[in-house]
Amino acid sequence: REAEVLYRQIATHLPHRVEVHNNLGNALRAQGRLDEAAEAYQRALAIRKDVPQVHHNMGIVLFARQDYGEALSAFKEALRLRPVYPEAHFDLANTLMALGRPRDAVSSYRDAIALWPTHPAAHAGLARALSALGRREDAVAAFRQAVWLRPNYPQAWNDLAAEYKRIGRFNEAIGACQRAIAQQPALAQAHIQLGILLQETDRLSEALTHYRAALELQPEQAIAHFHFGNGLAADGQIDEAIQAYRSALQRQ
Numbered sequence: 001r002e003a004e005v006l007y008r009q010i011a012t013h014l015p016h017r018v019e020v021h022n023n024l025g026n027a028l029r030a031q032g033r034l035d036e037a038a039e040a041y042q043r044a045l046a047i048r049k050d051v052p053q054v055h056h057n058m059g060i061v062l063f064a065r066q067d068y069g070e071a072l073s074a075f076k077e078a079l080r081l082r083p084v085y086p087e088a089h090f091d092l093a094n095t096l097m098a099l100g101r102p103r104d105a106v107s108s109y110r111d112a113i114a115l116w117p118t119h120p121a122a123h124a125g126l127a128r129a130l131s132a133l134g135r136r137e138d139a140v141a142a143f144r145q146a147v148w149l150r151p152n153y154p155q156a157w158n159d160l161a162a163e164y165k166r167i168g169r170f171n172e173a174i175g176a177c178q179r180a181i182a183q184q185p186a187l188a189q190a191h192i193q194l195g196i197l198l199q200e201t202d203r204l205s206e207a208l209t210h211y212r213a214a215l216e217l218q219p220e221q222a223i224a225h226f227h228f229g230n231g232l233a234a235d236g237q238i239d240e241a242i243q244a245y246r247s248a249l250q251r252q
Helices: 002-013 018-030 034-047 052-064 068-081 086-098 102-115 120-132 136-149 154-166 170-183 188-200 204-217 222-234 238-250
Strands: none
Touching: 002 018, 018 034, 018 052, 034 052, 052 068, 052 086, 068 086, 086 102, 086 120, 102 120, 120 136, 120 154, 136 154, 154 170, 154 188, 170 188, 188 204, 188 222, 204 222, 222 238
């Protein structure tokens, strides 16, 4: 808030400085005030249209507002003005994924990684794009690179577990899930996934424990009730399973 006040004061004295409006936009965006941030970036672009950072920042706001088509244009313009811009390549790739274009996203993630090879989120994004294309082993390799660069990366460990499961490497999937939960015990989706893996490997009692943990974390999540019902049914607790399924249906 203090930064916003400061930049507004500066803007009254220096209304034609691009960086002032850009910085004001950044301050507003940090507060979640996306529409006002977009207006500040538009004022900056009205002064000069050839500043790649402003186009990139505008793209971030547009992406956050789920205006993916306009975000795509903004990131592309930032990259036209500055081709060596790893953050813009990364955000462009995320936008392509949001638009359902994983093949194009793979290329953009690789562009980002070529410029910033130690960026774990870029490797994780590449892995998700490869997974969407059915390239499971390549996705595993990319997720492994992500968690090697950032060992404390629970979402990537959980996603790696899902890839291991898809190619039948259940023990490694269980281990990856356990890493995710150790790092972020409140990650409900990891508890659900670990429950499924344990149930499929005949460790039903442990599976039920993780289904219950997921329900404690997200009691309104239908999928948690559904899988809990599956576990109860497999355990012969039919009445309890029916109640869990009913709870799932009520939350859909």
